[in-house]
Amino acid sequence: MLSRAASSLFWMARYLERAESQARLLDVSLTMALIDVPEDREEQLSVPLLVTGTQEAFTSLYKDITPQNVIDFMLLDERHPASVYNIIKSARDNALQVRGNLSADVWESINLSWMEMKDLRATGVTESNASRIFDWTRARSHIFRGAAYGTLLRTDAFHFLRLGTFIERADTTARVLDIRHRMATASQDEHATRSFFEWTALLHSLAAFEAYQQIYGHNILPINVAELLILELDVPRSLHACLREIVALLEQVENGEARKARRLANSLFANIHYGDRDYIAERGLHEYLTDFLERIQGIAEQIQKDYMGWQV
Amino acid sequence: MLIQTPAEGLYDELFDSDNRVRPHCKPLENWLVDSDEDLIAEKRREANVLFQRLGITFNVYGEDQGADRLIPFDLIPRVISAADWQILSSGLRQRVQALNRFLHDIYHNFEIVKAGVLSAEQVFANPQYQPGMQNLKLPRNLYSHIAGIDLIRHNDGDFYVLEDNLRCPSGVSYMLENRRMMMRLFPELFASAPVAPVDHYPALLGETLRAASLKPNPTVAVLTPGRFNSAYFEHAFLARQMGVELVEGADLFVRKNRVYMKTTVGPQQVDVIYRRIDDDFLDPLAGNPKSMLGVPGLYAAYRSGNVVFANAMGTGVADDKSIYPFVPDMIRFYLGEEPILKNVPTWSCRKPKDLKYVLEHLSELVVKEAQGAGGYGMLIGPKATKKELSHFADLLKAKPHLYIAQPTLSLSTCPTFVEEGVAPRHLDLRPFVLSGKKIQMVPGGLTRVALKEGSLVVNSSQGGGTKDTWVLEGDPC
Numbered sequence: 001m002l003s004r005a006a007s008s009l010f011w012m013a014r015y016l017e018r019a020e021s022q023a024r025l026l027d028v029s030l031t032m033a034l035i036d037v038p039e040d041r042e043e044q045l046s047v048p049l050l051v052t053g054t055q056e057a058f059t060s061l062y063k064d065i066t067p068q069n070v071i072d073f074m075l076l077d078e079r080h081p082a083s084v085y086n087i088i089k090s091a092r093d094n095a096l097q098v099r100g101n102l103s104a105d106v107w108e109s110i111n112l113s114w115m116e117m118k119d120l121r122a123t124g125v126t127e128s129n130a131s132r133i134f135d136w137t138r139a140r141s142h143i144f145r146g147a148a149y150g151t152l153l154r155t156d157a158f159h160f161l162r163l164g165t166f167i168e169r170a171d172t173t174a175r176v177l178d179i180r181h182r183m184a185t186a187s188q189d190e191h192a193t194r195s196f197f198e199w200t201a202l203l204h205s206l207a208a209f210e211a212y213q214q215i216y217g218h219n220i221l222p223i224n225v226a227e228l229l230i231l232e233l234d235v236p237r238s239l240h241a242c243l244r245e246i247v248a249l250l251e252q253v254e255n256g257e258a259r260k261a262r263r264l265a266n267s268l269f270a271n272i273h274y275g276d277r278d279y280i281a282e283r284g285l286h287e288y289l290t291d292f293l294e295r296i297q298g299i300a301e302q303i304q305k306d307y308m309g310w311q312v
Numbered sequence: 313m314l315i316q317t318p319a320e321g322l323y324d325e326l327f328d329s330d331n332r333v334r335p336h337c338k339p340l341e342n343w344l345v346d347s348d349e350d351l352i353a354e355k356r357r358e359a360n361v362l363f364q365r366l367g368i369t370f371n372v373y374g375e376d377q378g379a380d381r382l383i384p385f386d387l388i389p390r391v392i393s394a395a396d397w398q399i400l401s402s403g404l405r406q407r408v409q410a411l412n413r414f415l416h417d418i419y420h421n422f423e424i425v426k427a428g429v430l431s432a433e434q435v436f437a438n439p440q441y442q443p444g445m446q447n448l449k450l451p452r453n454l455y456s457h458i459a460g461i462d463l464i465r466h467n468d469g470d471f472y473v474l475e476d477n478l479r480c481p482s483g484v485s486y487m488l489e490n491r492r493m494m495m496r497l498f499p500e501l502f503a504s505a506p507v508a509p510v511d512h513y514p515a516l517l518g519e520t521l522r523a524a525s526l527k528p529n530p531t532v533a534v535l536t537p538g539r540f541n542s543a544y545f546e547h548a549f550l551a552r553q554m555g556v557e558l559v560e561g562a563d564l565f566v567r568k569n570r571v572y573m574k575t576t577v578g579p580q581q582v583d584v585i586y587r588r589i590d591d592d593f594l595d596p597l598a599g600n601p602k603s604m605l606g607v608p609g610l611y612a613a614y615r616s617g618n619v620v621f622a623n624a625m626g627t628g629v630a631d632d633k634s635i636y637p638f639v640p641d642m643i644r645f646y647l648g649e650e651p652i653l654k655n656v657p658t659w660s661c662r663k664p665k666d667l668k669y670v671l672e673h674l675s676e677l678v679v680k681e682a683q684g685a686g687g688y689g690m691l692i693g694p695k696a697t698k699k700e701l702s703h704f705a706d707l708l709k710a711k712p713h714l715y716i717a718q719p720t721l722s723l724s725t726c727p728t729f730v731e732e733g734v735a736p737r738h739l740d741l742r743p744f745v746l747s748g749k750k751i752q753m754v755p756g757g758l759t760r761v762a763l764k765e766g767s768l769v770v771n772s773s774q775g776g777g778t779k780d781t782w783v784l785e786g787d788p789c
Binding site for chain 1: 563
C-alpha cells in the first residue's frame with residue numbers, strides 16, 4: 001500500500017485511541033477532584049495535564065486549574081492541539097486522506113464523530129454534563145473499533161491502523177501507570193480510604209478496575225496493580241498485551257526486506273514476556289516505565305522509517 | 313402533493329404541452345400526487361443528514377477551505393424514456409468517436425486541416441493545443457477515455473449538445489450517490505418503474521482504464537490534487553469503487569522514465585494514471601513550474617510511452633468553445649455520417665460578420681468565454697442589465713476572439729421541490745462516455761437543476777442542485 005496511506009491510517013488510529021484515553025483520564029480526575037479535600041483538588045486536576053505533558057500549554061492559556069478550565073482545555077479548546085476536539089479533527093483529516101482504504105462504515109463512523117464533536121463544541125461542556133461527553137467519546141471509539149473489526153479487509157491497511165492503536169495504548173498505559181502509581185503510593189501513608197480511591201482511580205483510568213477485582217480480589221496492593229497493568233496478558237491495556245499485538249501485526253505486515261522495527265518490537269516483547277514482578281520491583285517502577293516509554297517511542301519511529309519514510 | 317404546471321412554451325419533462333402527464337412519467341406522477349408533504353420534508357432532511365455523514369461534500373473556490381458544502385439534492389427524479397435514450401446513446405457514441413478521431417488526426421496528419429474543414433490557425437494557435445503531443449503514439453489512438461457531454465432539451469423536444477468535456481469531467485459520483493440515496497429513501501418507487509441501473513459505472517471505468525494500456529495486467533492509479541480539491545470526494549470514491557490506489561503527486565516519482573508509487577514495500581510501477589489534475593499541473597518540469605500537485609519527470613515518462621494518462625494531454629483543444637461549432641463537420645468528415653445530436657447554433661466572435669450580428673443582438677444571446685468553465689464570466693442577454701450589456705459589448709470589441717455567442721435556449725424544466733412547493737425548474741444532463749476497447753456508458757448521467765425560479769445556470773458553484781436521472785428500460789413510448 002502507499003506509504004502515505006499507511007502513515008495516515010497509523011495516525012488516524014493513534015488519534016482515536018488518544019481521544020478515548022483522554023476522556024477516561026479526565027473523567028476519573030474530575031471525579032477524584034470532587035471526592036478529594038479542597039487543598040488536594042488541584043493535584044487531581046493536574047493529572048491529565050501531567051500525563052499528556054501539557055502543563056505549560058495550559059498555563060499559557062488559563063490562569064487557574066479549575067474543573068471548568070481543565071474541561072475546556074482538554075476537551076474543546078481549538079487553540080490546544082491535543083484537545084479531544086482537535087484530536088478528533090486530526091483523526092478525521094487523516095481518514096479523509098485515506099478514504100480509498102477505508103470501508104464506508106469506518107469512514108462514516110469517524111466522519112460522524114467529527115460532525116457531532118462540532119455540535120458539542122458549539123453547545124459547550126460544563127462540569128454537570130461532562131460525564132455525558134466522556135460516555136460519548138468512549139462510545140464513538142467503540143463504534144470505530146467495531147466498524148474496523150467488522151468491515152475492514154485484513155490487509156496492511158488494517159495492520160497499520162491496529163499498529164497505531166496499540167502503540168498509542170501502550171504509551172498511555174505506561175504514562176498513566178507511572179504518574180498515578182506514584183500518587184497512590186504516596187497516599188498510602190495517609191489514610192486507608194484516600195488510598196483506596198487513589199488506586200481505583202488508576203485502575204479506572206485504564207479500564208482495568210473490574211479486571212483487578214476478578215484476578216486479585218478486593219485488597220489492592222501496589223505491586224499487584226503494576227503486575228496487572230504491565231505483565232497480565234489478559235488485560236487489554238496491559239503493556240504485555242499491547243506488545244503481543246504489535247509483534248503479531250508486524251509479522252503480518254507485508255515486508256519488502258528485513259525490517260528493524262520487528263527486531264525492536266520482539267526484543268521489548270521478550271523483555272516483558274519473560275519478566276516478573278520481582279524484577280519490576282527491584283528495578284523500580286518509575287525507572288522501568290521510563291525505559292519502556294523510550295523503547296516504545298523508538299519502535300513507533302522505526303515503523304515510520306521502515307514503511308512510511310521515503311528517500312528517492 | 314400539488315404539482316405546479318410548467319410555463320407555456322417551455323418543454324417540461326413531466327407534462328406535455330397540454331399539461332397532460334407524459335405516459336412514461338405516470339408512475340412518478342402518481343407517487344408525487346400521493347406523497348404527503350410532511351413525509352417528503354422529512355425525507356429531505358434525512359437525505360441531507362446522510363449526505364453529510366457520507367461526506368459527499370464539495371468546496372467552493374473562494375470560500376473557506378474545508379467549508380464542506382452539500383450540493384442540494386432534489387428528491388424528484390428526472391425521467392428519460394427508453395426511446396429518447398436510444399437516440400441519446402447512439403448520438404453520444406458517434407460524437408465521442410469523432411472527437412477522438414479528431415484528436416488523433418490533429419496530433420498526427422491533420423487531414424481535417426488539409427481538407428479545409430478547419431483552418432490551421434484555429435487548431436494550432438489554440439492555447440489548448442499541445443505541440444508536445446504531436447506524433448505521440450497512444451494505445452488504441454484514444455485521447456478522451458472519459459468524456460462528459462453536456463446536453464439540454466430545447467422547446468422543440470430535441471436534445472442539443474451544449475458542451476463537450478474531454479479533459480477531467482466530474483460529477484459521476486453524484487450520479488451514483490443520488491441513485492443510491494433514492495433507492496434508500498424510496499425503495500417502493502423503484503418497484504413501480506423499470507429504472508435502468510447505473511451502479512456498474514465504476515466497473516466499466518476500471519475496464520476502460522485497464523484497456524488504456526496495452527500491458528496485460530496494468531496497474532492503475534487515480535491521481536488527485538488532494539483533499540482540498542472541490543471534487544476530492546469523487547476521486548476517493550472512484551478509486552475505492554475500482555479498488556485502485558488514490559495517489560497525490562507526492563506519492564509518485566519517476567526513475568528512468570518510469571513512474572512508481574511509494575509503497576510500504578518499495579517502489580511499484582504505475583501503468584495508467586486516471587488523472588484528475590489539469591495538463592499544466594501534471595509535471596512542474598514541463599508545465600507550470602510552481603505546481604506542487606504534479607510529479608517531476610512525469611511528462612518525459614509519458615512521452616516515452618511508459619505510462620498512459622486518462623485522459624491524454626492536449627484533449628482541451630477538442631472541447632474548446634471555438635472548436636465546438638465544427639463538431640458536426642468532424643462527424644461527417646471522419647465517420648461519413650450525419651450527426652445524430654444537434655449542436656447549438658454558435659457565432660464565433662472572431663469572425664467579423666458574426667461579431668457584428670452578436671453586438672446587434674446582444675440582449676437576445678448568451679455570450680461565453682471560449683476558454684471559460686463553471687459558468688463564470690458569461691452573459692445571459694435577456695437577463696442582463698443595461699450596464700452589464702454595455703460592459704460585455706466593450707469586452708467583445710476589445711478581444712472578440714475570446715468569445716462565442718449562442719441563442720438563449722430555453723432549457724427544459726422538471727418539477728422540483730422548492731420553498732413554494734413543487735414547481736418547474738430548468739435542468740441539463742451530463743452523460744459519461746467511456747472509450748476503451750469499445751465505447752461504453754451506463755444509461756443515465758448527472759442531471760443538474762437551477763433551483764432559482766427562471767434561472768438557467770445549473771452549476772453547483774452557483775447554486776445549482778442535482779437530481780437522480782432515470783432512464784427507463786424498454787417502455788412502450
